[in-house]
Each structure stands twice: as structure tokens, then as C-alpha cells.
Amino acid sequence: MTDVAATPVSPDGPSPTSPTEVEVAVAGRSAFGDAWLRLKANRAAMISLFYLIAMGVVCVAGPWFSPHNYSTIYADYVRTPPSLSPYPAEDTIETSLTDVVKRMRLDLKEWRQEGERVFVTVTSSREIDDRNIRYLDRSDTFDDAKIESKSADGKEAVFSAGVKQQYFLFGTDNIGRDLLTRTLVAGRISLAIGLLAGFVAVAIGVLYGAASGFIGGRVDEIMMRIVDVLYSLPFIFFVIMLVVFFGRNFVLMFIAVGAVLWLDMARIVRGQALSLRRQEFVQAAEVMGVSQWGILKRHIIPNLLGPVVIYMTLLVPQVILLESFLSFLGLGVQEPMTSWGVLISVGAANIGSANWLLMYPAVFLVSTLFALNFVGDGLRDALDPKDR
Amino acid sequence: MILYVIRRLLTAIPTLFVIVTLAFFLIRVAPGGPFNQERGLHPEIKANIERQFGLDQPLVSQYLSYLKNVLHGDFGPSYVLPNFTVAERFAAGLPVSIQLGFSALVFALLVGGTLGVIAALNQNKAGDYAVIATATAGSTIPTFVIAPLIQLLFGLTWKLLPVGGWGDGALINKIGPVLTLALPQMAIVARLMRGSMIESLRSHHIRTARAMGLSDWSVVVKHALRGAMLPIVSYAGPAAAALMTGSVIVETIFAIPGVGREFVQAALNRDYTVVMGTVVLIAVFTILFNLIVDILYAFVDPRVRYD
Numbered sequence: 001m002t003d004v005a006a007t008p009v010s011p012d013g014p015s016p017t018s019p020t021e022v023e024v025a026v027a028g029r030s031a032f033g034d035a036w037l038r039l040k041a042n043r044a045a046m047i048s049l050f051y052l053i054a055m056g057v058v059c060v061a062g063p064w065f066s067p068h069n070y071s072t073i074y075a076d077y078v079r080t081p082p083s084l085s086p087y088p089a090e091d092t093i094e095t096s097l098t099d100v101v102k103r104m105r106l107d108l109k110e111w112r113q114e115g116e117r118v119f120v121t122v123t124s125s126r127e128i129d130d131r132n133i134r135y136l137d138r139s140d141t142f143d144d145a146k147i148e149s150k151s152a153d154g155k156e157a158v159f160s161a162g163v164k165q166q167y168f169l170f171g172t173d174n175i176g177r178d179l180l181t182r183t184l185v186a187g188r189i190s191l192a193i194g195l196l197a198g199f200v201a202v203a204i205g206v207l208y209g210a211a212s213g214f215i216g217g218r219v220d221e222i223m224m225r226i227v228d229v230l231y232s233l234p235f236i237f238f239v240i241m242l243v244v245f246f247g248r249n250f251v252l253m254f255i256a257v258g259a260v261l262w263l264d265m266a267r268i269v270r271g272q273a274l275s276l277r278r279q280e281f282v283q284a285a286e287v288m289g290v291s292q293w294g295i296l297k298r299h300i301i302p303n304l305l306g307p308v309v310i311y312m313t314l315l316v317p318q319v320i321l322l323e324s325f326l327s328f329l330g331l332g333v334q335e336p337m338t339s340w341g342v343l344i345s346v347g348a349a350n351i352g353s354a355n356w357l358l359m360y361p362a363v364f365l366v367s368t369l370f371a372l373n374f375v376g377d378g379l380r381d382a383l384d385p386k387d388r
Numbered sequence: 389m390i391l392y393v394i395r396r397l398l399t400a401i402p403t404l405f406v407i408v409t410l411a412f413f414l415i416r417v418a419p420g421g422p423f424n425q426e427r428g429l430h431p432e433i434k435a436n437i438e439r440q441f442g443l444d445q446p447l448v449s450q451y452l453s454y455l456k457n458v459l460h461g462d463f464g465p466s467y468v469l470p471n472f473t474v475a476e477r478f479a480a481g482l483p484v485s486i487q488l489g490f491s492a493l494v495f496a497l498l499v500g501g502t503l504g505v506i507a508a509l510n511q512n513k514a515g516d517y518a519v520i521a522t523a524t525a526g527s528t529i530p531t532f533v534i535a536p537l538i539q540l541l542f543g544l545t546w547k548l549l550p551v552g553g554w555g556d557g558a559l560i561n562k563i564g565p566v567l568t569l570a571l572p573q574m575a576i577v578a579r580l581m582r583g584s585m586i587e588s589l590r591s592h593h594i595r596t597a598r599a600m601g602l603s604d605w606s607v608v609v610k611h612a613l614r615g616a617m618l619p620i621v622s623y624a625g626p627a628a629a630a631l632m633t634g635s636v637i638v639e640t641i642f643a644i645p646g647v648g649r650e651f652v653q654a655a656l657n658r659d660y661t662v663v664m665g666t667v668v669l670i671a672v673f674t675i676l677f678n679l680i681v682d683i684l685y686a687f688v689d690p691r692v693r694y695d
Contacts, residue, residue, distance in 0.1 A: 369528045
């Protein structure tokens, strides 16, 4: 995409050259090549674009590289604060060890740590069952448990187990799941919903608006009144009704969210279509006998693309926000699946005891929204130089 | 002017009618009902209750009787909260939401407006960039992040404000919710004000005023500001309607007994009458504030006349 000449050249579309472009391009520059150059010059937009790409890659690929599964519950590590050093910490080994021994219904006589392994001496009034060793393996803190030795009467034994080193860079949530993995998985969902629902909204809006604008007359009148009526319904009511209809189904959520947000797009496209039909170059094409479809393909669609792309970039953050809002109310994505909205709502509920539950997802969500806004603004400036 | 207001109020009637009709049938065709509980009522008891509320009638006749009642100012009983009428619920919740919303609006207009003017006067200088950055942050960070952050900082860390609750309307309980409601609006107002003020400062009458040797203060406050007010006024109308009918998020997070929270609960419980009442309420507020905006136009901009 860095090569300007390689970008698609739109035939005889109006090619507004910005006044800042002084050098004369030999190959001739399309409207989109031009826009791309302007976008590249916008530093905030480019940084945001790379940030978004990085965010997408990290969210999609990250969970595969994470040692934790997003739904694995570590009962030993509920609400563990984020830390760069591995868990278990020195002092928690004893706690989890006493827990394990308690579960074995044995008495802890003594324990010591040698390197990566702990050795624990247990006693009991009755003979110790070898199967007790399982309790050590079952714990989130230990693995690879072995029986080192057993006294002759079987009432005293030495078990050993490796200390399982775990990293929780973002800490764990209120039931002991790794927050980093969950935040990344949530990012997948939020970004996917943003893109897909944005796409649904744009598709409905463009089709509806273009139909209304092109057919014109009475049909246009009726179609736009329908949009007006839907506009006048309270937004939240509309959203909640759709969610109620579609149930709490994840895929239908896309459609519901998309179906709410198409109204603006329809209006924008209709307005554009109406004004384009009266432009001289369209009238000239009509006079020259170009077919309706030809006009649509050569003049209308390339000219509509700008506003549609701009609106879509501004729509995606709106959709992500709306999805988060619904999830916040408990209407969106359901556990154990998660989205940034779900995580933030859990974080808001646990703000007194574990503020990292709010902080990390909030930083991810807000920074993504920021970046999307910057890219949207940059695209608007790049595609529509008249606006500024 | 009075004629204009009357005409506007008359045109609001068909709009309201369409909204009521649409909302009525939308919520009725949604699956579930107010008495579909998880454990399930005995069918006979359920039939009795439904008969009492007229829910066994055909939908169209229910609709007609609802319309008749609404025209008489009767929004009916709440189905889910027994012994409460919708009017009583509103009487309890609406003052709370209006207080918060109105304070937030005033705060947003004053602070946002001032920030916008400061930015416009320092265009492309440090002050301008600071305001733009704040405005971008304010309009990007969602309410459900701002609210818990305010709770965390002011409530838990510095212990300046209560974390939540209404406290019978104590001033200190209102600060957090009002701030949360106001910040995004403030950001938008600041941005709008900056843009229109820059334009206003460039206009001919301002140049004339400066040429006549008026003081900076008088040029900005008396002449430029007045011209720059229009976009703010037209923004403030819908914003006021939205703010005063309550915010679900703010009311949920700060545990405030307003109408916004009730609306979502009612929609989930299929408390038909409460949902319908809220829809009408929001629509009336929106229409009313849009009317107020249009009347205000005439005061802000003498070129606008309604004769």
C-alpha cells in the first residue's frame, strides 16, 4: 500500500488534488491514492492505525501463546494482584500447603523448600493412604507430587512436589481466572462485534439510503419518514427491545447492534445520492447515454465510498461502546465468554478490593476507542479535503 | 410567537401518537410477559391476574384502552411492582433524575463553554491543545469507565465523596454522578464552542467592533459570544432531554433511585406500563426541549423570527 501507483485508479472520477501537493506525479494520481498520501502525512492517524493493527494482532494471536486458558479457574489465586514475578510467592506456599494437608485430613509436621521442590512431612493417627498424594497435584500451586518415604507403621510420610510457577501479569479476576488472557479474548469479541456490527449497519444503511435516494419521489418520502419514526424512539428502548427479541445470542447481537445504528448511514447516503444525481458529471454521463448501471458503477459508487468509509470508522467505536454498554447491563456477551464491557462491569463491581480488574480492560477499551477516533478523523481529513 | 408555540405543540401530537403506538406493539410482541416468572405461577392464578389488568383482552382493544387512559393522564399500574402506579414511580424517580441531569447540564454548559472560549482565543497555542486533548478524552472515555474511576479516586482512595447512594439528596452524594454525567457533555460543548467561537471571531461585526476600539472583554463577551451561542443552544436541547430522563449507567453504578435505572429494569421485566410511561416521558421531554431551543434561538439570534 505504500506504493501510490499500485493503488486502484478510479477512472475519470473527480480527482481533487490538495493545494499542498506541489510536485507533479508522472503517472497521475487517483482520488484514493491522493487520500492515502494525505493520511500518511497525518502522524496521529498513522500511529493510531498501527496501534489498532497491533491491538488486533495481539488480541487474536495472544490467547494462543498465553499459558492460561481464558476460562480456567485457579482456585488458589482468586483476585491475585498483577505482578511481573511468578506466583506462588514465598509466603503463599505455606498457606496453600497447609490447605492441601488439611484437605488430606492429615497433620502437617514440617515442610521445607529445596530449589523448585517442597518436601512436606505429614503425620496421622491412622495409616496414611498413598492416594493422598493426588491432593498435591490437584492444587494450582504444586505439580509432579511424589512420595519420598514412609515410616514403618505408615503413620508418617514425606511427600514432595514441584512448585508450579505461574505468571499473572494482569492479576486474576474475582474467581481466579487470568486477567491478561481474558482481556485479550475480550478484545477479540469486542473488536469482532465492532467490525461485524459496523458492517451490518453500513450495509443496511447504504442499501436503504441509496434506494431511497435513487428511487426518489413518493418512495423516498415514505422511506425517510420510517427512518424519522425510528429516530424518535428512545435509543435505549430500541436497543433493549432488539436484545430482548434476539435473546442473548452472541451472533444475533451483531445483527441487533448493527440494526440500531444504520439510521445515520441511511440519511448520509441518501443525501449524497440526491446531491450526486444533480452533479454536472452525472448529468453529462446521462446525456452521453451511459446506462444507469454504468453511472452507478463509475460515478456514484466511487463518490459514495468516501463518506461511507469515514462513517464506518466512526461507527466502529460506537458499536464497541454500545456492545460494552449492553454487556455492562448484563444483556450482551454471557459468561464464561467475555468482552471488554463485561470485564469493566466486573471491575466496577470489585473496585474496592481489586482495582486492576477495572484498570486493565478500561485501558484496552479506551485506548482502542481513542485510536479509532484518530483514524476516523484522519480519514475524514484525507478523503474530504473540502471539509477542513 | 404564541401562535408558533401552539402550532409546534399541535404537530407534536402525531409524533407522540406514532411513538406510543410503535412502542406499545414492539414491547407486546417481545417474548415473555410481566407474570412469566421463573418458577411459574399457577395457570389459574396467572389468568386471574391477567384478567384483572385486562391482559386477556385482544391486543388491539388493550391498545385502545391504553390510549384512552393515557389521554386522561392515567399511565396505569406497574405490573411488576405491586401497589404502585406508574405515576407514583415517576413522582419518586423523576425529581432525582431531573436534579442530577439539570446540574450536569449547567455544569457542562458553563465549564465546557468557558473552555471552548479559552481554546478559541488561544487558537493553535498550548491552551487550545490542552482543551482539545481534554475534550477528546472526555468524549472518548465511556461513562461506565468514568463512574467507577470517580468512585475509586474520590470515594475509596481519597475518601472525599461517598462511593454511592442517594443519601436523601445530600449535596455530597450528587457530586460524583453529576460529574460523570457532565464530563462527556462538557467535552462536546467545549468542542462545539471552540469551533463556533473561532468562526464568530472572524466575522465582520467583530472586526468592526475591534476597529471601533472596544475592549477585548466587551468584544468577546458581548459580541462574539452571542453569535457563537447558536450551535450550543441547539445541542443543549436534546442533551437536556437525555440528561434529565436519567442515565442507566450512572444510576446503576452510583445506586441512585432515578427513572433511568427503572426503565431498563422495567423493559427486562416486561413491566409494560412502566416502559410505555418512560417512552412517553422521554419523547415529551425531547419534544419540549426542542421547542425551548427553537424559542431560545429568537432571543440569541434576532434574525430568527416566528411570525
